Amino acid sequence: MPPSPRQMHLGVFVLGTGNHIAGWRYPGAAQSFEDLSVIQEIGRIAERGKFDLIFLGDNLASEPGMHPSFAARFEPLTMLAALAVTTTHVGLGATASTTYAEPYNVARMFASLDHLSGGRAAWNAVTSSGGKAAENFGRIHPEHDARYEVAEEFVDVVRGLWDCWDDGAVVRNHETGQYIDPAKVKPLNHAGKFFKVKGPLPTSRTPQGQPIILQAGSSEPGLNLAARTADVVFAVVQDMAEAQAGYRSLKERMPRFGRQGAEIAVLPGMMPVIGRTEREARDKLNLLQSFVNPANARSMLASRMGMDVSGFPLDELVPKDFPLPDTSHGFAKAMLAKAWREGMTWRDMFNLAGAARGHWVVCGTPVQIADTLQEWFDNHACDGFNVLPPYFPGGFDDFVDQVLPILQERGLFRADYTGRTLREHLGLPRPRSRLFQ
Amino acid sequence: MPPSPRQMHLGVFVLGTGNHIAGWRYPGAAQSFEDLSVIQEIGRIAERGKFDLIFLGDNLASEPGMHPSFAARFEPLTMLAALAVTTTHVGLGATASTTYAEPYNVARMFASLDHLSGGRAAWNAVTSSGGKAAENFGRIHPEHDARYEVAEEFVDVVRGLWDCWDDGAVVRNHETGQYIDPAKVKPLNHAGKFFKVKGPLPTSRTPQGQPIILQAGSSEPGLNLAARTADVVFAVVQDMAEAQAGYRSLKERMPRFGRQGAEIAVLPGMMPVIGRTEREARDKLNLLQSFVNPANARSMLASRMGMDVSGFPLDELVPKDFPLPDTSHGFAKAMLAKAWREGMTWRDMFNLAGAARGHWVVCGTPVQIADTLQEWFDNHACDGFNVLPPYFPGGFDDFVDQVLPILQERGLFRADYTGRTLREHLGLPRPRSRLFQ
Numbered sequence: 001m002p003p004s005p006r007q008m009h010l011g012v013f014v015l016g017t018g019n020h021i022a023g024w025r026y027p028g029a030a031q032s033f034e035d036l037s038v039i040q041e042i043g044r045i046a047e048r049g050k051f052d053l054i055f056l057g058d059n060l061a062s063e064p065g066m067h068p069s070f071a072a073r074f075e076p077l078t079m080l081a082a083l084a085v086t087t088t089h090v091g092l093g094a095t096a097s098t099t100y101a102e103p104y105n106v107a108r109m110f111a112s113l114d115h116l117s118g119g120r121a122a123w124n125a126v127t128s129s130g131g132k133a134a135e136n137f138g139r140i141h142p143e144h145d146a147r148y149e150v151a152e153e154f155v156d157v158v159r160g161l162w163d164c165w166d167d168g169a170v171v172r173n174h175e176t177g178q179y180i181d182p183a184k185v186k187p188l189n190h191a192g193k194f195f196k197v198k199g200p201l202p203t204s205r206t207p208q209g210q211p212i213i214l215q216a217g218s219s220e221p222g223l224n225l226a227a228r229t230a231d232v233v234f235a236v237v238q239d240m241a242e243a244q245a246g247y248r249s250l251k252e253r254m255p256r257f258g259r260q261g262a263e264i265a266v267l268p269g270m271m272p273v274i275g276r277t278e279r280e281a282r283d284k285l286n287l288l289q290s291f292v293n294p295a296n297a298r299s300m301l302a303s304r305m306g307m308d309v310s311g312f313p314l315d316e317l318v319p320k321d322f323p324l325p326d327t328s329h330g331f332a333k334a335m336l337a338k339a340w341r342e343g344m345t346w347r348d349m350f351n352l353a354g355a356a357r358g359h360w361v362v363c364g365t366p367v368q369i370a371d372t373l374q375e376w377f378d379n380h381a382c383d384g385f386n387v388l389p390p391y392f393p394g395g396f397d398d399f400v401d402q403v404l405p406i407l408q409e410r411g412l413f414r415a416d417y418t419g420r421t422l423r424e425h426l427g428l429p430r431p432r433s434r435l436f437q
Numbered sequence: 438m439p440p441s442p443r444q445m446h447l448g449v450f451v452l453g454t455g456n457h458i459a460g461w462r463y464p465g466a467a468q469s470f471e472d473l474s475v476i477q478e479i480g481r482i483a484e485r486g487k488f489d490l491i492f493l494g495d496n497l498a499s500e501p502g503m504h505p506s507f508a509a510r511f512e513p514l515t516m517l518a519a520l521a522v523t524t525t526h527v528g529l530g531a532t533a534s535t536t537y538a539e540p541y542n543v544a545r546m547f548a549s550l551d552h553l554s555g556g557r558a559a560w561n562a563v564t565s566s567g568g569k570a571a572e573n574f575g576r577i578h579p580e581h582d583a584r585y586e587v588a589e590e591f592v593d594v595v596r597g598l599w600d601c602w603d604d605g606a607v608v609r610n611h612e613t614g615q616y617i618d619p620a621k622v623k624p625l626n627h628a629g630k631f632f633k634v635k636g637p638l639p640t641s642r643t644p645q646g647q648p649i650i651l652q653a654g655s656s657e658p659g660l661n662l663a664a665r666t667a668d669v670v671f672a673v674v675q676d677m678a679e680a681q682a683g684y685r686s687l688k689e690r691m692p693r694f695g696r697q698g699a700e701i702a703v704l705p706g707m708m709p710v711i712g713r714t715e716r717e718a719r720d721k722l723n724l725l726q727s728f729v730n731p732a733n734a735r736s737m738l739a740s741r742m743g744m745d746v747s748g749f750p751l752d753e754l755v756p757k758d759f760p761l762p763d764t765s766h767g768f769a770k771a772m773l774a775k776a777w778r779e780g781m782t783w784r785d786m787f788n789l790a791g792a793a794r795g796h797w798v799v800c801g802t803p804v805q806i807a808d809t810l811q812e813w814f815d816n817h818a819c820d821g822f823n824v825l826p827p828y829f830p831g832g833f834d835d836f837v838d839q840v841l842p843i844l845q846e847r848g849l850f851r852a853d854y855t856g857r858t859l860r861e862h863l864g865l866p867r868p869r870s871r872l873f874q
Contacts, residue, residue: 022614031609034552034641036522060541062601062639068616072607072641075549078518082553085473085522104497104573105538112512115471116519136541138633164499170509172468177459177730179505196575202499204471204509293614 005411008377009265009384009426011053011093011232012046014039015069018391019271021300021354022291024068029391033069036082041393043087049400050414052265052425053091053122055214055234055386056080060100060133066299067357077109084117091422093122093214093232098154099147100128100137103195106154107161110211111203119207119421122232123158124214125225127151129306129329148221153192155213155229160188162210163433164200186435208423209430218330223250226264228257231428234386235268236330238338238360243268243381265383265426268376269359271390272369274398281363288390289351297354304331304358314347331358359388370406377412445814445850446702446821446863448490448530448669449483449833451476452506456708458737458791459728460828461505467829470506473519478830480524486837487851489702489862490528490559492651492671492823493517497537497570503736504794514546521554528859530559530651530669535591536584537565537574541634543591544598547648548640556644556858559669560595561651562662564588566743566766585658590629592650592666597625599647600870601637623872645860646867655767660687663701665694668865671823672705673767675775675797680705680818702820702863705813706796708827709806711835718800725827726788734791741768741795751784768795796825807843814849 016033017024024031030038046054056076064071076094084092092113096106106123114121127147134141142150169184188199215230217223226233227250237243251261273288275281298310306328318339324332335358339349355361362369376382389395407413419425453470454461461468467475483491493513501508513531521529529550533543543560551558564584571578579587606621625636652667654660663670664687674680688698710725712718735747743765755776761769772795776786792798799806813819826832844850856862 017616024609024616025611025614032607034607036553059639061635062622062637064617064619064622071617071639072602073639074552075545075640078514078546078549078553081515081518082522085519100539101542102537102574105542108512109515112515115511116473116515135633135635137539165509170469170471172461174462177462177728177733179454179461180501180508182501185499185501196572198498198572200499202496202508202510203512291614296614 007411008373008407008413009052009232009267010049010413011055011234011267011386012042012051012396013055013057013269013386013388014042015057015067016073016392017068018395019356019359019388020288020390021067021296021357022288022293023391023395025291026288026391026394028394030393033073038392039079039083040086042396043083043090045393045396045400046090047087049404050417051090052384053093053422054083055093055124056095057124058095058097060097060128061136063132063299063303066296066303077113081113081116084113084120089120089417089420091120091122091212091425092117093124093212095124095126097128097133098125098151099142100133103154103157104161104197104201107158108201108203111162111201111206114206114208114211115203119423121206121208122212122214122422124216124234125151125155126216144219145221148217148225150194152225153194155225157188157190157192157195157197159210159229160190161197161199161201162206163435164188165205166433166436167205170204184436188435205433208421209432212422212426216330218246218333222330223253226250227253227259230264231426233264233266235266235382236334236359237268238334239341240376240379240381242334242337243376244379247381263428267384267386268382269356269388270373270385271356271359271361271388272395272399272403273361273363273390274366274369274402276365278364278368281365285355285361285363289355292354294350297350300357301350301353304329304335304353306332309346312346314350315345318344318346318349329358334358356388356390366402366406369403370410373407374410374412442848444848445810445844446489446669446704447486447850448492448671448704448823449479449488450492450494450706450823450825451479452494452504453510453829454505455828455832456793456796456825457725457827458504458733458794459725459730460832462728463725463828463831465831470510475829476516476520477523479833480520480527482830482833482837483527484524486841487854488527489821490530490859491520492530492561493532494561495532495534497534497565498573500569500736500740503733503740514550518550518553521550521557526557526854526857528557528559528649528862529554530561530649532561532563534565534570535562535588536579537570540591540594540632541598541638544595545638545640548599548638548643551643551645551648552640556860558643558645559649559651559859561653561671562588562592563653581656582658585654585662587631589662590631592662594625594627594629594632594634596647596666597627598634598636598638599643600872601625602642603870603873604642607641621873642870645858646869649859649863653767655683655770659767660690663687664690664696667701668863670701670703672703672819673771673796674705675771676778677813677816677818679771679774680813681816684818700865704821704823705819706793706825707810707822708793708796708798708825709832709836709840710798710800710827711803711806711839713802715801715805718802722792722798722800726792729791731787734787737794738787738790741766741772741790743769746783749783751787752782755781755783755786766795771795793825793827803839803843806840807847810844811847811849
């Protein structure tokens, strides 16, 4: 019997009006990220496609001039709790900040979501790179490395709180009247540099033991945090060689933290634009691009770059020595690398930001797209993909109905779910509590 | 035509294992507060009974030795978001702390819940009276009046954030590509003594305009905060005269804040124990009391009183000069008043804490209970009740099937919903944003 083939993991990144900045203008596209029925439809498609997870970003400030789904949206945890009720298998990943929230509150909400969903919760731990959030919390935005120092401790506290209850602590003994076995509930008693948290949570050990940890950081501190604590990494890359290098860099640092490379699934963001012919796909992308409001694209690019770039001459090449500020996203690095590699102008950069907010766009027929994804996967550039449909639901339907069957036929993706929890989809064991070992 | 009669408002206070501390031991009772199907069943009963709202408390620390539903429960916002999906009319009220959360995060979550539920969200703003929460947030627990000073500003910031979007701000103009009208979104720019919050939220104006504000404080600062900002007050009272005095005291201070008494619905907590005969009801309560684990009841009483009372001789009368510490709940005042009025011993106090955590217990036939509720209502001791079934679902079924029809027959409660939002159930108009008037 041949060895069981390595299979991809797939997530879908959800912005209700589409990942393309003007996706809502595409004929038939969903019009709002504040519409539960849109999210529920996406949940149904994700489960029809046997996806590992639904992935929600977040922003702690409204940016009405940028992407419609950044301006008006639901809070991610409440939205996923609602979605948990109308889905049964797909993982539910939400973003919560390690800079502008309390570890006790974050730990509770994800523990609650894990119970409500029967073991499908995932926390995307971010340090909130934009400085605008600070103004909503009466704070000075900490600089990059300081945010990661806090994040390291924050993640440990959250995971420690998830460990305060052992399995089987709720005994409900009708004879004696004992409801909880106190020997199976311990405080955490964390006292660190940034946080002092006693615990336990008022929530018992969750179906997954520990909800899944997602991360998207690409800086050195970001990669180290991921290597030590992440289960899934959402990568921003535009090029296979670059993806391979990033993949190796992350996996090679894992043994330093006592972990194996297989314990993290690296999923680059990828916007599929699908046509029956290459021409049709190209026309579709051009139509989407024609819908872009230039001011929105400029705001998006400015946010990704961490600085106002509206003064640069549109038809000049992006200079090779362009300095990145501390407030830039990981996106900026990948976009600049692409610009230098391909000789892009600032106009090209605006278009790239407008299309997929700096993510990789793959435009072609279903077979061409499947070939590209397989090439990246077979060449260890990734462990799967975070799919960013340009608009919903059609753009996601197209991927699930046209590209996915090819991947399944090639044995690259599951034909059906074999487990119920996200941890099971990812092939990760359910951990025992570290406080009770 | 006679004037339209004044009608009661009804809430149901949910602890999944029952409001009685040993409710889970009652035959047929739900066994867990970490079971979505239990909550969904309660939601169905509440809507069958045309209740105004479901009311969830919270605790920011686990207290395994006290009430089972205080020890192991879901986080309230995620739980109500899940419940929003399987209910259509009943209001969804959750507790969130003004001491251990950020106003921006609280405002977002309730705005999100209001959208997800189509206008049924309510925020129970509490200052977190127990000091145990402080240990989970690395803080010194602020003393009572300082907590209320923070709460006053916190509530204003949250309501201000809800006002940052005007109705009609999301225009989605397919011709021009404009998604949001920037003239209809404003920052709050709050800079106060405790908080500095710019705004706006990344969530448009909600179905209710402003989610409903619930409060339960009974101290002078608590009553003032309620008189100024609350729509619904959850009162803790044991006696009609006491309820009348509290009711008057709250309503009479409202004009000071430019409001009318009718703008707040005062709902005392009330545990119904229902039998076909008075004897049967009494037996049911005795059976429930026989299930009480004395250690749990002592912990509950200690928490309510804000001090350890386990050393007091069980068969001695509660002394008239018993001093209440700053850390006591509003419960303590009502329980002590009852103890002095009725000559209760410390054993009686433990029983009272075990039964309904210090709330009023009404034991009798459906007609007796309906008579008592009507007496309180007609005599302006309240505007309705917050019903605390001793166990679920049976204890709630009994109220809805046996007591409610009597109230409906007497014209004291609605026969069906006439609106869709909680604000409509309460007879309150949808406010315009104060930032756009």
